[in-house]
Amino acid sequence: MLIEIENCADSLREVQKILLLCHAHPDGDTLGSATALALALKAMGKEIAVLCDDEIAPKYDFMFTGVHRTVDFEPELIVAVDVADPELLGKNLNLKYGEKVDMCIDHHTSNRSFAQATWLDADSASVAEMVYELLRLLEAEITPQMASCLFTGVSTDTGCFRFSNTTSRSHRIAAELIDAGADSQMIIQNFFEIKSRSYAMLEKMAMDELQLYLGGRCAIMPVTRAMLGKSGASDSDTDRLANIPRRIEGVVVAVTLKEQPGGEFKASVRTHGDVDASAICERMGGGGHVGAAGCTLQMPLPACVARIIEEVEKEIG
Amino acid sequence: MLIEIENCADSLREVQKILLLCHAHPDGDTLGSATALALALKAMGKEIAVLCDDEIAPKYDFMFTGVHRTVDFEPELIVAVDVADPELLGKNLNLKYGEKVDMCIDHHTSNRSFAQATWLDADSASVAEMVYELLRLLEAEITPQMASCLFTGVSTDTGCFRFSNTTSRSHRIAAELIDAGADSQMIIQNFFEIKSRSYAMLEKMAMDELQLYLGGRCAIMPVTRAMLGKSGASDSDTDRLANIPRRIEGVVVAVTLKEQPGGEFKASVRTHGDVDASAICERMGGGGHVGAAGCTLQMPLPACVARIIEEVEKEIG
Numbered sequence: 001m002l003i004e005i006e007n008c009a010d011s012l013r014e015v016q017k018i019l020l021l022c023h024a025h026p027d028g029d030t031l032g033s034a035t036a037l038a039l040a041l042k043a044m045g046k047e048i049a050v051l052c053d054d055e056i057a058p059k060y061d062f063m064f065t066g067v068h069r070t071v072d073f074e075p076e077l078i079v080a081v082d083v084a085d086p087e088l089l090g091k092n093l094n095l096k097y098g099e100k101v102d103m104c105i106d107h108h109t110s111n112r113s114f115a116q117a118t119w120l121d122a123d124s125a126s127v128a129e130m131v132y133e134l135l136r137l138l139e140a141e142i143t144p145q146m147a148s149c150l151f152t153g154v155s156t157d158t159g160c161f162r163f164s165n166t167t168s169r170s171h172r173i174a175a176e177l178i179d180a181g182a183d184s185q186m187i188i189q190n191f192f193e194i195k196s197r198s199y200a201m202l203e204k205m206a207m208d209e210l211q212l213y214l215g216g217r218c219a220i221m222p223v224t225r226a227m228l229g230k231s232g233a234s235d236s237d238t239d240r241l242a243n244i245p246r247r248i249e250g251v252v253v254a255v256t257l258k259e260q261p262g263g264e265f266k267a268s269v270r271t272h273g274d275v276d277a278s279a280i281c282e283r284m285g286g287g288g289h290v291g292a293a294g295c296t297l298q299m300p301l302p303a304c305v306a307r308i309i310e311e312v313e314k315e316i317g
Numbered sequence: 318m319l320i321e322i323e324n325c326a327d328s329l330r331e332v333q334k335i336l337l338l339c340h341a342h343p344d345g346d347t348l349g350s351a352t353a354l355a356l357a358l359k360a361m362g363k364e365i366a367v368l369c370d371d372e373i374a375p376k377y378d379f380m381f382t383g384v385h386r387t388v389d390f391e392p393e394l395i396v397a398v399d400v401a402d403p404e405l406l407g408k409n410l411n412l413k414y415g416e417k418v419d420m421c422i423d424h425h426t427s428n429r430s431f432a433q434a435t436w437l438d439a440d441s442a443s444v445a446e447m448v449y450e451l452l453r454l455l456e457a458e459i460t461p462q463m464a465s466c467l468f469t470g471v472s473t474d475t476g477c478f479r480f481s482n483t484t485s486r487s488h489r490i491a492a493e494l495i496d497a498g499a500d501s502q503m504i505i506q507n508f509f510e511i512k513s514r515s516y517a518m519l520e521k522m523a524m525d526e527l528q529l530y531l532g533g534r535c536a537i538m539p540v541t542r543a544m545l546g547k548s549g550a551s552d553s554d555t556d557r558l559a560n561i562p563r564r565i566e567g568v569v570v571a572v573t574l575k576e577q578p579g580g581e582f583k584a585s586v587r588t589h590g591d592v593d594a595s596a597i598c599e600r601m602g603g604g605g606h607v608g609a610a611g612c613t614l615q616m617p618l619p620a621c622v623a624r625i626i627e628e629v630e631k632e633i634g
Contacts, residue, residue: 160478160479161477161478161491162477162509167495168493169492171491171492171495172489174478174485174488175486175492176485178484178488179485184483185481192479193563194566195564195565195566197529197533197566204521207517207521208521208525210517216514247510247511247517248512248514249511249512250514
């Protein structure tokens with residue numbers, strides 16, 4: 001059943017013991033929205049816990065001051081926050097609570113309506129914007145900590161106000177959160193700005209190896225184990241690199257080729273416009289979405305590059 | 318004489334022929350603020366021209382549709398927009414108008430009060446925010462073109478809402494401008510996301526030359542004429558480079574050192590926390606804001622680097 005913000009507020013007011021669930025591989029929006037809501041409900045005198053199946057990175061620690069992360073009560077209401085599908089709760093939480101979710105607060109068009117009641121706002125860039133309005137409706141005082149939690153959600157889900165999902169509402173709520181004491185600079189520094197020295201070095205080395213093909217329409221950037229070793233960067237640092245080739249003017253197919261510990265290469269393909277990344281990757285045994293896909297190639301680097309150019313050329317002619 | 322927004326509005330209402338001056342090495346704020354103001358005044362039936370001493374990059378073309386760029390009238394009022402010092406008008410405009418500026422609209426604490434009347438708001442992240450409020454006071458209709466001009470000013474002077482000068486007012490005005498039809502996605506793509514191939518090459522070369530000093534707290538990145546020549550990048554491309562050194566973990570003072578056609582070096586200094594960039598630059602004959610300032614050094618590159626390290630060390634100890 002789809003519900004409105006007022007129903008959501010009423011349900012929360014009616015009960016005393018509430019369990020909030022985040023999605024696995026947690027991000028700033030699921031964690032920031034759930035913790036801000038938890039802090040507001042706690043201030044209303046309720047018993048609250050926030051659960052997440054995966055480990056939570058230290059940069060999110062500020063959100064959990066005063067928030068219980070274990071359930072020592074029998075929940076009257078189980079609420080999933082920013083969760084489109086029970087499988088996204090992660091294995092453990094899905095097993096335990098996947099079929100018992102009473103309410104879901106979400107902004108994904110792909111939401112599977114798995115909860116008893118779903119408050120869905122697909123026009124909202126982040127769930128944090130929805131929770132901000134919910135807290136206003138609940139007449140909750142928004143503390144600086146809660147404001148920081150929500151600012152993290154708004155900013156991370158909009159790529160710091162750059163993605164095309166960013167609306168005037170995103171900016172207006174960001175303004176309200178700054179006025180409520182959100183530490184926007186700490187958040188921007190930790191989530192968007194600061195690069196570790198090892199990551200900065202890896203980026204430089206990867207950029208040195210980036211080459212353009214097919215008249216500048218295809219960029220291929222190799223990231224080898226040697227580069228990781230020399231820079232001291234970690235495997236997870238390589239995720240951020242995928243943004244480099246796709247930002248070059250004229251590039252419609254951007255490929256990051258990451259050498260794996262076993263020697264094979266994982267290709268991440270990002271496309272602009274209507275070029276089909278998944279069609280390119282499917283012909284090399286992979287798959288994905290139109291704009292972002294991947295595949296794994298068991299061959300030396302020069303052969304990988306040649307093969308990719310061949311398949312990209314078939315797609316963009 | 319310092320004036321308020323009301324005086325500024327009154328002065329503009331009283332006259333018919335207005336000349337607006339931008340600073341040399343023009344950026345999104347000086348151009349966006351001047352063109353938005355020009356378009357509003359033109360819609361009020363006034364004769365307007367906008368002048369800038371330097372060539373204006375094609376990405377700003379959208380601002381100038383319907384805006385005169387030559388003066389074929391005798392101005393009754395000469396207004397400098399985002400200009401802290403008549404020297405920043407550039408050689409020609411300074412010679413011709415430097416001592417005749419009637420009004421200056423600016424947000425630099427370093428403003429030299431060179432105009433007859435100065436409306437200064439040092440708390441404003443951009444002059445575009447001031448001009449937005451001025452247009453509201455003038456009851457001007459904000460067209461989508463004007464909204465895009467001002468959104469460019471707000472976004473470029475706040476580093477797309479990342480710099481520490483970004484306030485809740487910046488976000489609120491951004492929201493108003495989006496609602497007024499600003500093409501925020503076009504602006505974000507052109508000014509922040511897409512890199513020309515020549516810019517990407519320049520960035521790579523500059524990163525190769527970046528060095529850390531003072532225990533990693535100071536980063537200095539030289540950008541020479543040779544790099545510009547080899548990459549094919551333009552002078553205006555170098556503005557974006559200033560973000561590279563400031564994002565490295567541990568860096569509190571980030572300096573981009575751009576060699577000028579005459580051989581001198583322009584230093585752009587960006588700081589984190591409460592380190593005062595303008596104090597550093599003032600000791601080298603420049604000025605600016607706490608978080609972002611600049612100066613020009615007439616010496617070879619190694620001497621520039623040594624001098625800057627010396628002055629930075631005085632500030633951060």
